[in-house]
Amino acid sequence: MICRDSKSALPDLLLDPTAPTNSAVRAHVDSCAECRRELATLEATFALLDEWKAPEPSPYFDQKLAVRLREEQANAPAGWLERMRARLLFNTGRQFRPAFAAALAVALLVGGGTIANLSQHPAHRETSATITDLQVFDKNDQALQTMDQLLQDESPSDDNAAQPTT
Amino acid sequence: MATLALNPQLVEQLPATAQHHAPADFVHMDDAAIMLELRSGNMAGFDYLIQKYRKPIIHFMYRMVHNQAVAEELAQEVFLRVYRSRETYRAEARFSTWLYRIATNLAVNHARDTKQERSASTIHLDEVDPETGTTPDVADSAIGAESEMLRRERLNAIRQHVLALPERQRMAVLMHKYEGLDYKQIGDVLKLSESATKSLLFRAYQTLREKLKTFV
Ligand SMILES: [Zn+2]
Numbered sequence: 001m002i003c004r005d006s007k008s009a010l011p012d013l014l015l016d017p018t019a020p021t022n023s024a025v026r027a028h029v030d031s032c033a034e035c036r037r038e039l040a041t042l043e044a045t046f047a048l049l050d051e052w053k054a055p056e057p058s059p060y061f062d063q064k065l066a067v068r069l070r071e072e073q074a075n076a077p078a079g080w081l082e083r084m085r086a087r088l089l090f091n092t093g094r095q096f097r098p099a100f101a102a103a104l105a106v107a108l109l110v111g112g113g114t115i116a117n118l119s120q121h122p123a124h125r126e127t128s129a130t131i132t133d134l135q136v137f138d139k140n141d142q143a144l145q146t147m148d149q150l151l152q153d154e155s156p157s158d159d160n161a162a163q164p165t166t
Numbered sequence: 167m168a169t170l171a172l173n174p175q176l177v178e179q180l181p182a183t184a185q186h187h188a189p190a191d192f193v194h195m196d197d198a199a200i201m202l203e204l205r206s207g208n209m210a211g212f213d214y215l216i217q218k219y220r221k222p223i224i225h226f227m228y229r230m231v232h233n234q235a236v237a238e239e240l241a242q243e244v245f246l247r248v249y250r251s252r253e254t255y256r257a258e259a260r261f262s263t264w265l266y267r268i269a270t271n272l273a274v275n276h277a278r279d280t281k282q283e284r285s286a287s288t289i290h291l292d293e294v295d296p297e298t299g300t301t302p303d304v305a306d307s308a309i310g311a312e313s314e315m316l317r318r319e320r321l322n323a324i325r326q327h328v329l330a331l332p333e334r335q336r337m338a339v340l341m342h343k344y345e346g347l348d349y350k351q352i353g354d355v356l357k358l359s360e361s362a363t364k365s366l367l368f369r370a371y372q373t374l375r376e377k378l379k380t381f382v
Contacts (some may be wrong), residue, residue, distance in 0.1 A: 010368075
């Protein structure tokens with residue numbers, strides 16, 4: 001092993017000195033004074049970095065997360081909408097997004113109306129039609145807001161949140 | 167560890183669409199398998215994953231943003247995004263890689279959103295946190311005032327110089343040094359080859375060694 005390779009492997013050696021994969025570096029360091037010095041100063045830096053402790057999670061963390069998850073569950077749209085949104089965020093080309101959002105809005109309007117009509121009791125059709133419409137619009141509005149938020153939230157780099165393809 | 171973060175009633179209300187494992191089984195299960203159970207509605211498994219990863223993710227976020235309240239908020243956001251993406255999760259990458267990828271993206275977005283505030287606040291890192299009212303790096307009461315001052319100075323230097331690293335170097339150091347991820351996994355998170363990750367880390371540690379040499 002040459003010094004250049006040895007040096008770039010030093011951080012690894014520091015984190016896991018006994019790993020079999022580090023034996024070559026170890027052997028080189030044992031025989032090379034310069035790399036030994038390098039290792040020593042890096043060791044000191046590593047030890048120094050250890051002083052930076054992070055505080056324990058606060059007792060409220062779990063509670064708050066539980067509340068947010070429950071809200072998420074309560075607001076969870078139908079399965080297909082969830083899938084559509086996920087597809088929008090992770091799989092679709094950015095350039096198609098506005099079109100998708102618009103298509104989704106139309107689908108919601110049509111779908112929402114259909115579901116409302118089906119579930120509506122015939123006897124109450126006259127009185128509840130307006131309310132139902134309002135509810136549908138309200139739901140569509142919410143869905144669009146969520147959509148906008150999601151689209152805004154995602155900066156270009158956020159595409160990386162999807163799983164790697166490798 | 168045993169805290170059930172979710173209302174047990176909610177778990178019961180969920181339709182039993184699949185054979186769900188009992189909480190005790192999760193220890194022996196692969197994270198990816200637990201995620202697949204979440205897709206079919208098993209919230210107990212998700213709760214297990216939260217308990218397993220909350221601390222590393224909160225710590226990672228804390229070192230990225232240096233504010234406990236913000237770090238916890240962002241960590242919650244990470245788990246919410248995991249939950250939202252349960253349908254699209256594919257067990258191609260390790261679950262933790264995916265988790266850290268979401269975390270790094272959120273941290274970067276946060277850093278960009280608060281760029282102005284941040285450049286002002288880095289100068290005053292030792293001040294009391296306005297949100298929590300504490301300086302989170304708890305001092306050891308046994309040591310004297312003078313060595314305490316030195317310790318604070320050292321800590322500030324560490325934070326400032328880690329924070330001053332280029333974005334990817336900083337994230338790589340946090341994952342490598344403090345969360346114990348290996349080159350391969352860090353590379354997967356940052357979309358770099360293993361050797362690129364290695365040299366990224368090497369450059370970062372070289373810089374830190376140079377900047378912090380007065381303290382070692
Ligand atoms: Zn050498």
